[in-house]
Every structure is written in structure tokens, then in C-alpha cells.
Amino acid sequence: MERRQVLSKSAPYLFLIVPLIIYLIWVVGPMFYSFYLSMTKWDGLSAPVFIGLRNYQKLFKDPVFFVSLKNNLKWVVSFITIPVAAGLGLAMALNRTIPGEKFFKASFYAPMVLSFVVIGLIWSWMYNPAHGLLNQLLRMLRLDSLAIGWLSEKNVVMWAIIVVATWRQVGYVMVLYLAGLQGVDPGLLDASKVDGCSGWQTFRHVIFPLLAPVTVIVVVISIIDSLRAFDLVSVMTRGGPYNSSSVLANFMYIEAFNNYKMGYGAAISVIQFLISVVFIFIYLWRVLQTEMEY
Amino acid sequence: MLKEEGKVKKVLPILMAIVIVLGTVAACTPQTVTVEVPVERTVEVEVEVPVEKTVEVPVEVEVPVEKEIVIYNSYMSDPEPREADAGQVAMFEEKYPNIDVVHSTIAHEDFKQAIRAYLTASTPPDVMTWFAGNRARFFIDKGLIMDVSDVWESEGWNESYPAGFRAMSSVDGKQYFVPASWYWWAVYYRKDIFDQYELEPPETWEEFLQVCETLKENGVTPITIGTKYRWTAAAWFDYLNMRINGPEFHIDLMLGKEKYDDPRVEKIFTDYWAPLIEDGYFIDEPAAYTWQEALQFLIDGDAAMYLMGDFLRDSYPDEEESKLDFFRFPIIDPSVPIGEDAPTDGYFIAASAQHTDAAKELLGFLGSVEAQQYFADQLGRLPTNMEVDTSGFTPMQQQGLELIQGADFVAQFYDRDTTPEMADEGMNGFMEFWDNPDTIGDILARLETVRQEVFESE
Numbered sequence: 001m002e003r004r005q006v007l008s009k010s011a012p013y014l015f016l017i018v019p020l021i022i023y024l025i026w027v028v029g030p031m032f033y034s035f036y037l038s039m040t041k042w043d044g045l046s047a048p049v050f051i052g053l054r055n056y057q058k059l060f061k062d063p064v065f066f067v068s069l070k071n072n073l074k075w076v077v078s079f080i081t082i083p084v085a086a087g088l089g090l091a092m093a094l095n096r097t098i099p100g101e102k103f104f105k106a107s108f109y110a111p112m113v114l115s116f117v118v119i120g121l122i123w124s125w126m127y128n129p130a131h132g133l134l135n136q137l138l139r140m141l142r143l144d145s146l147a148i149g150w151l152s153e154k155n156v157v158m159w160a161i162i163v164v165a166t167w168r169q170v171g172y173v174m175v176l177y178l179a180g181l182q183g184v185d186p187g188l189l190d191a192s193k194v195d196g197c198s199g200w201q202t203f204r205h206v207i208f209p210l211l212a213p214v215t216v217i218v219v220v221i222s223i224i225d226s227l228r229a230f231d232l233v234s235v236m237t238r239g240g241p242y243n244s245s246s247v248l249a250n251f252m253y254i255e256a257f258n259n260y261k262m263g264y265g266a267a268i269s270v271i272q273f274l275i276s277v278v279f280i281f282i283y284l285w286r287v288l289q290t291e292m293e294y
Numbered sequence: 295m296l297k298e299e300g301k302v303k304k305v306l307p308i309l310m311a312i313v314i315v316l317g318t319v320a321a322c323t324p325q326t327v328t329v330e331v332p333v334e335r336t337v338e339v340e341v342e343v344p345v346e347k348t349v350e351v352p353v354e355v356e357v358p359v360e361k362e363i364v365i366y367n368s369y370m371s372d373p374e375p376r377e378a379d380a381g382q383v384a385m386f387e388e389k390y391p392n393i394d395v396v397h398s399t400i401a402h403e404d405f406k407q408a409i410r411a412y413l414t415a416s417t418p419p420d421v422m423t424w425f426a427g428n429r430a431r432f433f434i435d436k437g438l439i440m441d442v443s444d445v446w447e448s449e450g451w452n453e454s455y456p457a458g459f460r461a462m463s464s465v466d467g468k469q470y471f472v473p474a475s476w477y478w479w480a481v482y483y484r485k486d487i488f489d490q491y492e493l494e495p496p497e498t499w500e501e502f503l504q505v506c507e508t509l510k511e512n513g514v515t516p517i518t519i520g521t522k523y524r525w526t527a528a529a530w531f532d533y534l535n536m537r538i539n540g541p542e543f544h545i546d547l548m549l550g551k552e553k554y555d556d557p558r559v560e561k562i563f564t565d566y567w568a569p570l571i572e573d574g575y576f577i578d579e580p581a582a583y584t585w586q587e588a589l590q591f592l593i594d595g596d597a598a599m600y601l602m603g604d605f606l607r608d609s610y611p612d613e614e615e616s617k618l619d620f621f622r623f624p625i626i627d628p629s630v631p632i633g634e635d636a637p638t639d640g641y642f643i644a645a646s647a648q649h650t651d652a653a654k655e656l657l658g659f660l661g662s663v664e665a666q667q668y669f670a671d672q673l674g675r676l677p678t679n680m681e682v683d684t685s686g687f688t689p690m691q692q693q694g695l696e697l698i699q700g701a702d703f704v705a706q707f708y709d710r711d712t713t714p715e716m717a718d719e720g721m722n723g724f725m726e727f728w729d730n731p732d733t734i735g736d737i738l739a740r741l742e743t744v745r746q747e748v749f750e751s752e
Contacts (some may be wrong), residue, residue: 028629045410046438128587129579152522154729238523241581241729242722257407259715 087173427706520588541633550749
């Protein structure tokens, strides 16, 4: 091969080497170190002691682990239904030229711009039983029995946090769907109108199937985000009251950095990783598939 | 896309107006609630380079003058303590011109994680700030802290420090820690509300229950508490345990030498704590509030008492502070020694410190009358050295000092006296009990299992 040809063939790899090395050192390397750590007992001070799979045995007997898994599951189910439906609905509503469309799009997206700490803090104020906005509103509407401690009742707290996360996510999903809707050929929409389809029929049989790639990505990202959830829980309740709002990431943080059980924390994070990896592979497979279509 | 400009011009300003109105309404409705926001602080490192001087004179040869250095790491990152800390270092350097202090200030929360790295480094910082109690014991037991009994002896602290503080700094008769500043815990109350209902600060448990009942009958919630972060509930456990079973039993429980399912522990919950909750003497939904948010009830006069540390005055509006006073947590069993919670900050030297002599000089200075006088005057914290002149202190400081000096034993607070893991489980247990007092038997059994795992596996 000519030198130029060699260079142009190897160019992609040459460009990738630097980021790849950085990635290997700072992401992949520590990942394998975590796998090793999950099989040790380590308090962060003395040397790690290898104990095999004992951390995992302990984990599967720990009630907090199962509460965390259940809470993550609640989060997943909420994330793949509500923001997807609401985001799609909003995208459909805002895809036409109505007055103030830019304002609406911006305000629905705005929560994504705010940091989790700020959102968590302000919503905690709103949830404040005595002085918060929500309970004051309920009392104004004579619904006093509903004015409970949103973040202190163990059966309600997880859902109260999920509401906040969902509220934030809706704008993000809406933007993704708006982008997807731009790719829908208006010719097809005209054709369906000519054929006499109602609005709902057009949506169900033309638009929604065309949005399938976006829907897959949205669902996978929602699942991954809900498995990663940490900030809101940490800021609003720190997993309380007594672990009722614990999620895997928060549980791992407390065990590793508060209780100095680094090995145990690593085991939790490995489990979190294994669950996420299933969905990450689905996502990658899907992305690669669509790439190869070209 | 064609826009009908006429319509846009009409609708948009109306929308804006609605948003602004709603926003203003939303902003005005909730009362101001102060919450601590975790703030990232930048680490400032001050490094001083030791100066080496050699003076050569043709006839006489002079010995080169080398300055000793001591590395001092501090977690006093809040603006006021930080200034006082720097002031102390400056005073030290003036007094000992041949010692240079390499002074680093690390963000308070980060320091708690970083200290583990410091202590195990090959060139550790020599002197460090830290908390007394189990937090220090954790490192002492691992041999990471230097024995400074000689400094205690040479500085005469065995006489000038109260017995309680000396006990808390010792392990097996040797001193490892130098306590420097502290604050007291007590039941803070609204003097004016008490006066209104002709109530006196209660000294015994019966009197306390009477006060609560009177307040409740008059529509005032007797006690406020914010248990969102759990440790405020642990305060009640500490005090009830120390009053009922004595401080020695309490500390043994903290150290894992007593059992959580001991009937003496259960008595605290069933005979004293549960009745308070069930009689409605606490506010509703305490777990929904941070301790500062619960303070609002005291400020508004909706509640009359709060078991809290002196730092609550930092969050109390200045103009209202004159209505505040405090009393010692009521005595339940007069035959039991009096134990109080007085979380203490202090200093220690790393076992593998490189500059031992200079470090001991610095430690000696930090515990001295001079340094503590300065610190107390600057910050209003209480000093541990009894020789410090307290005549310039505020009446409240004097009162707090008397409270603690009159105690037979000084504890550090639940989550500083026991290991972090036990504290975490214990505090969760208190929260669960608060939610459902009948389940205390199961909760204590579970805490006992945790205690065995945590302490007996060491």
C-alpha cells in the first residue's frame, strides 16, 4: 500500500489512541480494580484483605439491598412510562407553530439545566409539611388529610422523589422526540390525510412507528438514568427515613464512605454495573445496527 | 412557517404576566426556611519555604541556622474559625521564630475523608485538627496517633484541664489527644412562653412532664425536633441513657462492651421516650424537617423547647435571641452520675510524623492558655484549659461552662462516640422506633446483631 493510503486507513485509530488511553487508565482500569476490591475487606486505611465472594453473600442477605433494588425498579418503571408518554405528548403538541412555542419548549426543558442539588433543595422546601407550598395548597383546597409529610412517610417518600425526577426528565424526552419528529417526512403525513386518516390513526400508524428508533433510545437512556439515580436521594432524604428511599448508588456511597466498608461498597457497585450493562449493550447494539444500515 | 404576528403580540405579554404573577405568589407563600446547602470550598494551601542562612566570616565560622518546620493541616474552613486558626499560627511563629509552620486548610467535610490518606502517608502532616471521642480512638487503636503524655505532663495540663476532658483524651492511661474547643448541649427554651404560663425550668423528670402537659393544654407543642438527618434523635438517646443508666454504661454501650438488647436499654424507650411521643409532646412529622427547619417552630412560638447544641444560636435571629435560655436535661435518677454531651474539637500528632519536636511545641502552644484565650475571645467557643480567663465571656457562655464543669462525665455525642457503622444503624433504629414505638423489641434485637458484627469482628 502507498504511504498515503496507510495513513488514511490508520487515521481513525491514530485519532482514537489518545482518548482511548485516557479512557483505559481512568475508567476501565479503576473498573477492574473495583471488581478486585469487591472481593476484599478494606477500611480505606489498612491493606485490603482478600475474602472471596463473602461480600456478595452478605449483600444478598442484606434487607437494605433489596429495598434499594425495589426502589430502583420503581424508578425504572416510572421513568419508562411517564416521561416517555408526557414527553411524546408535549412534542406532538409543540411541533406545530403556535404562539409562544419557543417559550413553552424552553420552559419544559429548563429543569434539565438546573443541578440536582438545587432541584432537590427547592422541592424539599415545597414538600415541607408545615410551611411548604404543596401542603399549603392542599389546606387551601380543604384537603388537609392529604397534607402529609411527603419526605418522612416511608410509604410515600420514594414516590415523592420519583415525581421530582420525572418532572425533570419530561423536558429531556420532549426534546428528543421533537428532534425525531423533524425526521418524519411531511409527505407521508399529507398522504395519510389524503387517505382520510383521523389524527389518532395518523399518530398510531404513521408517526409513532417512524419514531421507533427514538423511542428505543429514550427507553434505554431512561433505564440507565434510573439505575444511576443518586443526587436527588442524597440531597432530599439521604436514603431515609431509615432506608425507605435507599437506591443502589446511595446505598453504595454510605457503605463505602460513611461506614468505611470499601469492599462492600465495591460489591454493590459491581451489581449496579452488571444490571446496567445489560441495557447498555442493548443500546449499543441498536446504535450500531442503525449505523450499519447506512 | 408563518407566524401571525398580531396574535403573538397579544398572547405573549399576557403569558409573561401570568408567569410573573405565579412566580411572585410562589415566592411569597412559603416562609423562609434555612437549609444548609453543601458548598464546595476551594482548598487553600499556604506553603512557607524554610530559609537556610549561612553567614561566612573570614575569621570566625558560624554555624548555619536552619529553621525547623512543622506541617499543620486544619479543617477549619469556615471563614470565622479559619481566621482564628491563622491568628493562632501567627502567634506561634512569633513566639518560636526558628519554627516555620506549613499551614494547610482543607474543607471541613473533605478533611473527614482525607485524614485517612494523611495518616498513612510516608510523610504525614505532623499536627492535625480532629474530633475527640471514638473518631480519635479509631485511629489511636490502629497505632496511627502519637502518644503525647509527655506534653500533657510538661504543660501541666493534668491539673489545668477538667477530669472529663482528660479522660476523653486518654486510652489506657496515656494521652493521645489535646482537646481545645467545645460547646455544650442543653434543652433550650423560650423564656417568654414559660413566663406566660408561669412555668419554671424543670429539674426532675416529673417536673419536665408537668411542664410539657401544661404547654400542651395551652396549645403550644412542648418540644420541637428536626430528625431528617437523624442525629437530633440520637441526642435524646444519649441523654436518656446517661440519665437513666449512667454515663459509664452509656460509654460502654458506645464502645460495644454492652448489649443493645439489654433490658436497661429497652427501658429508655418503653418507659421514657415512647410516652413522650405517644402523649404528643413532640411536633408532628419531625422526620420531614432538618434541625434548622424545626427551629422555626421555636422561633415562631409554636413550640417551646429544643434539645440542641449551643450552635443553634448561630441560626437564631439576633433580635429574638434574648427570649432564649437553656436548662440542664432533667435528672431522672438522682443517684446516677451526671453525664453531658459536649462535642469537642482538638489536635493530635500523627504517629509517623517527621518533625516530632516542632510538632510537640506546636501542640503545647495550641493547648496553652494564651492560644485558647485568643480562640475563645475571637470565636465565642469554650476553651478546655481551666486557666483561661472567663470573666470576659457572655452570660450564656458562663452558664454553659458551669453546666459542663458541674458534670461528672463528658461524652462526645452518639455518632462521635461509637463507630460510624454502628452509629448509622443505631440512628436508623431510633427513626424506626419514632415511627412505630411498638416495634422497639425487634429494633433492639437487630441493633444487637449489628453490634456483635461490628465490634466482635475487630
